[in-house]
Amino acid sequence: MSGSENANSLNNDSAAFEYVVGTLRGKARTDFEALMRQNESLRFQVSEWEERLMNLNTTELTRTPTKDNWSAIENRINTTAQSSHQSKPGLLARLFWLPWLLTGVMTVLLMFNSTLFQTDQENGIGKLPIDYMAVMTTNDGKAALSAVASGDARRMWLRWEDNRLEADQDFQLWAVSRSDGEIRSISVIANSDTEVLELSEAEWRLVKDADSLLLTVEDEGGSPIDEPSDNLVAKGLCVRLTRTDRDV
Amino acid sequence: MFKFLFNRAIYISVLANLILSSQTNATPVLAGVADTKFRQCIEKLMAKHQWQTAAQVESIKCHNQEITSAEGIQQFENIKSLSLYKNTIKTIDIKNLKNLETLNLAGNRLNRLILSQLPKLQKVYIFKNQLTKLNFNNLPQLTQLKANDNQLDSVNLASTPLLTKLYLFNNQLEYLEIKNLPELRYLDVRQNPMPDEFYDFLDDQSDLTARHDGNMEDWD
Numbered sequence: 507m508s509g510s511e512n513a514n515s516l517n518n519d520s521a522a523f524e525y526v527v528g529t530l531r532g533k534a535r536t537d538f539e540a541l542m543r544q545n546e547s548l549r550f551q552v553s554e555w556e557e558r559l560m561n562l563n564t565t566e567l568t569r570t571p572t573k574d575n576w577s578a579i580e581n582r583i584n585t586t587a588q589s590s591h592q593s594k595p596g597l598l599a600r601l602f603w604l605p606w607l608l609t610g611v612m613t614v615l616l617m618f619n620s621t622l623f624q625t626d627q628e629n630g631i632g633k634l635p636i637d638y639m640a641v642m643t644t645n646d647g648k649a650a651l652s653a654v655a656s657g658d659a660r661r662m663w664l665r666w667e668d669n670r671l672e673a674d675q676d677f678q679l680w681a682v683s684r685s686d687g688e689i690r691s692i693s694v695i696a697n698s699d700t701e702v703l704e705l706s707e708a709e710w711r712l713v714k715d716a717d718s719l720l721l722t723v724e725d726e727g728g729s730p731i732d733e734p735s736d737n738l739v740a741k742g743l744c745v746r747l748t749r750t751d752r753d754v
Numbered sequence: 755m756f757k758f759l760f761n762r763a764i765y766i767s768v769l770a771n772l773i774l775s776s777q778t779n780a781t782p783v784l785a786g787v788a789d790t791k792f793r794q795c796i797e798k799l800m801a802k803h804q805w806q807t808a809a810q811v812e813s814i815k816c817h818n819q820e821i822t823s824a825e826g827i828q829q830f831e832n833i834k835s836l837s838l839y840k841n842t843i844k845t846i847d848i849k850n851l852k853n854l855e856t857l858n859l860a861g862n863r864l865n866r867l868i869l870s871q872l873p874k875l876q877k878v879y880i881f882k883n884q885l886t887k888l889n890f891n892n893l894p895q896l897t898q899l900k901a902n903d904n905q906l907d908s909v910n911l912a913s914t915p916l917l918t919k920l921y922l923f924n925n926q927l928e929y930l931e932i933k934n935l936p937e938l939r940y941l942d943v944r945q946n947p948m949p950d951e952f953y954d955f956l957d958d959q960s961d962l963t964a965r966h967d968g969n970m971e972d973w974d
Contacts, residue, residue, distance in 0.1 A: 708924040708945045727818040730839035730858055732881050732900055
């Protein structure tokens with residue numbers, strides 16, 4: 507399959523996903539439906555996504571929320587309820603849950619979907635068991651960077667969406683510690699062509715201890731004070747896979 | 755006539771000398787800076803801030819410039835901030851920079867660092883070097899030290915009474931003396947070959963949040 511065919515296939519797959527979860531709306535949805543009527547492989551992609559999403563009911567995939575999570579949700583609901591008496595919230599306010607839903611759905615689906623990393627056979631991902639996975643999204647819920655990490659290989663594989671840097675800038679990947687909340691650097695990444703990170707023992711420890719991963723833009727060479735800048739590109743939960751989910 | 759021409763020649767010669775010496779004296783401050791890239795970086799900073807003399811220079815920030823030597827830094831006695839992140843510096847002498855408040859030498863090739871008698875120094879960033887020894891003495895205002903990701907097997911912190919946060923993740927330390935650090939509130943010594951007895955000692959320190967390999971869930 508050529509590069510342009512690959513890109514086209516990924517675009518169709520992404521559109522099929524959005525159609526199924528309902529985020530493809532208006533004219534875009536109507537146009538997609540028209541395309542589906544003429545394109546059998548597109549109809550097949552849509553039914554694949556429908557089947558995957560219907561299987562999202564296993565308790566093995568849940569993470570036990572902390573007390574803080576529940577009180578934060580309650581506070582948010584109460585705040586929303588109070589403000590609804592005063593004025594009708596706008597469309598964006600009503601859709602505040604959407605980025606979280608998309609992040610959660612994509613994270614879970616990636617556990618079962620090896621196709622996004624199948625082209626990385628030559629980078630060694632192959633049949634290695636995957637221990638950790640993160641999908642980092644922007645503030646508006648778009649995936650910016652997906653990452654999977656293997657302890658056996660001491661490697662992290664990266665899958666980038668469209669991310670651009672100025673000439674004198676680098677990306678930097680950070681781990682937010684589960685145990686003390688401190689943010690520590692995993693790696694400085696020169697550009698979005700980087701697909702594999704070799705992890706030192708110390709860097710692997712940071713991944714294992716991570717509650718979430720952050721991606722920031724820094725001056726060339728990375729953060730000089732070993733702390734993330736305000737230029738946050740994306741963030742996402744770092745999910746530890748259970749033994750039954752590990753084999754990709 | 756001859757006398758007129760002779761006097762004229764002397765006049766022109768003296769004038770030329772004055773012009774040449776004034777040009778030489780225009781940048782005497784950079785004469786002692788041996789490293790070309792360091793000199794160029796400082797030139798740009800001085801032009802940008804319109805600093806004319808070494809005494810006027812308040813801060814130096816030269817990141818990622820392939821600077822191999824900081825020789826000549828000693829003359830900038832009034833700088834409050836020195837940041838040479840991500841260069842290739844192996845040694846540095848800053849003992850006469852008495853006004854220094856922030857020092858960043860992270861991402862270089864230092865293997866030993868001695869800091870002493872710097873009364874205003876508050877924050878030091880020296881992570882990601884090749885340091886094996888640290889000797890800090892009489893730094894009364896030092897509050898934060900980031901020395902993670904080195905090869906430290908010895909850290910001596912004397913007369914640093916205000917040190918509050920100490921980052922030593924990923925080194926080769928078997929022990930760390932903290933009894934003379936009464937204000938220490940956060941310590942990260944994970945990824946160091948320390949014995950369990952020392953972890954127990956750290957856990958017994960009240961008012962100290964210590965992260966070590968004995969209390970991390972990721973320790974297999």
